[in-house]
Amino acid sequence: MMTDSTEGAILQRDGKTYAVTTRIPAGIITPEQLETIARVGRKYHVPVLKVTSGLRVLLAGIQPEDVSRVFADLGPLAKPETSPCVKFVHACIGTDMCKYGKQDSIGLARTIENQFKDQSFPAKIKIGVSGCPRCCSESHTRDIGIIGTTKGWMVFFGGNGGTRPRFGDLIAWDLTANEAADCAQRLSEYYRSHANKHERTARFMERVGIDTLKSELLTLIPYIPIEKVN
Ligand code: SF4
Numbered sequence: 001m002m003t004d005s006t007e008g009a010i011l012q013r014d015g016k017t018y019a020v021t022t023r024i025p026a027g028i029i030t031p032e033q034l035e036t037i038a039r040v041g042r043k044y045h046v047p048v049l050k051v052t053s054g055l056r057v058l059l060a061g062i063q064p065e066d067v068s069r070v071f072a073d074l075g076p077l078a079k080p081e082t083s084p085c086v087k088f089v090h091a092c093i094g095t096d097m098c099k100y101g102k103q104d105s106i107g108l109a110r111t112i113e114n115q116f117k118d119q120s121f122p123a124k125i126k127i128g129v130s131g132c133p134r135c136c137s138e139s140h141t142r143d144i145g146i147i148g149t150t151k152g153w154m155v156f157f158g159g160n161g162g163t164r165p166r167f168g169d170l171i172a173w174d175l176t177a178n179e180a181a182d183c184a185q186r187l188s189e190y191y192r193s194h195a196n197k198h199e200r201t202a203r204f205m206e207r208v209g210i211d212t213l214k215s216e217l218l219t220l221i222p223y224i225p226i227e228k229v230n
Contacts, residue, residue: 008080009067012060018067019060023079025113026091026106026129027055033077040073054088054126084198086116086125090138094131094148103148105131108177112146112184121188122195140167143201144184149173153180157187157213158205166202169210172224179223190217 009018022037037057041049047061056079062070071078089112092098094105109129116125127144128137138161139145145156145168153175159168172183190213195204205213218224 006064006067008071008078008082009062010081016064017060018062018064019058020062020067020070020074021052021059021079021081022057022074022077023113023117024056024077026089026109028106028110036074036077040070043073044070046070052088053090055090056088083120084122084124085120086113086127089113089116089127089129090142091129092131092136094129098131100134101131101148102133102150103131103153104177105129105137105146105148108146108153108180111177111181115181115185116188119188119192121192123198123200125188125201127184141165142168144168144187146180146184152176155180155183155187158201160200160202164202166206168202169205169213171213171218172221175223183221183224186217186221 006018009020012019040046041059044062044066046059050058050060052058059070071080089109091105091109095101095103096106112127112129125143128139128142129146130137130139131148133147133149135147139147139156141159141161143159145159147154151174154173155171155175156168157171158166160166171187175183191201191204194208219226
């Protein structure tokens with residue numbers, strides 16, 4: 001229940017209007033969902049509809065009195081910005097549509113999106129799932145990066161773009177899809193328990209270090225052989 005008419009929306013540069021983002025797992029959208037977004041855009045005279053780098057649609061320039069109605073009309077397509085969370089799970093087209101695909105990036109991204117959708121964290125988390133090492137979802141510079149190979153999934157943690165870019169640390173490899181989703185969950189829970197408020201995973205990993213992560217978490221994960229983390 002929204003207690004404020006603009007809660008969950010993002011105040012724009014003009015200091016007057018708001019933006020609302022959508023939640024589109026793995027970037028796969030139906031004609032009906034596209035029509036809903038278009039209908040909302042027309043109904044509330046939204047001046048800008050922007051497809052973002054995170055595979056979402058940003059509806060920008062919404063009048064404050066319309067925000068709660070925009071959320072209501074978008075229904076489950078809306079993603080209120082209330083607390084730091086998983087901003088998006090970026091998936092490439094993977095084995096469904098790409099000739100280079102080694103693993104089903106869309107299927108794993110959907111699993112992970114659902115897994116994280118109601119979870120809060122000390123800072124925002126961006127996830128990239130790439131179906132092969134060509135890495136079209138920029139997995140090396142995501143908080144959690146996942147890359148498919150002929151042998152399974154590789155998982156990276158602590159990557160970032162932005163003003164202080166960082167490659168994520170390679171955490172595990174040759175994982176099944178279930179193991180990769182579980183590994184992402186365990187890493188995020190460890191981060192939630194040990195990170196400072198507003199500390200992104202890249203800065204967290206620089207402070208805590210991969211050796212601490214190994215000794216406190218990775219050696220306890222049953223599908224990661226001890227020899228791989230020593
Ligand atoms: S990462 Fe690989 S599978 Fe995914 S779109 Fe790029 S080339 Fe294709």
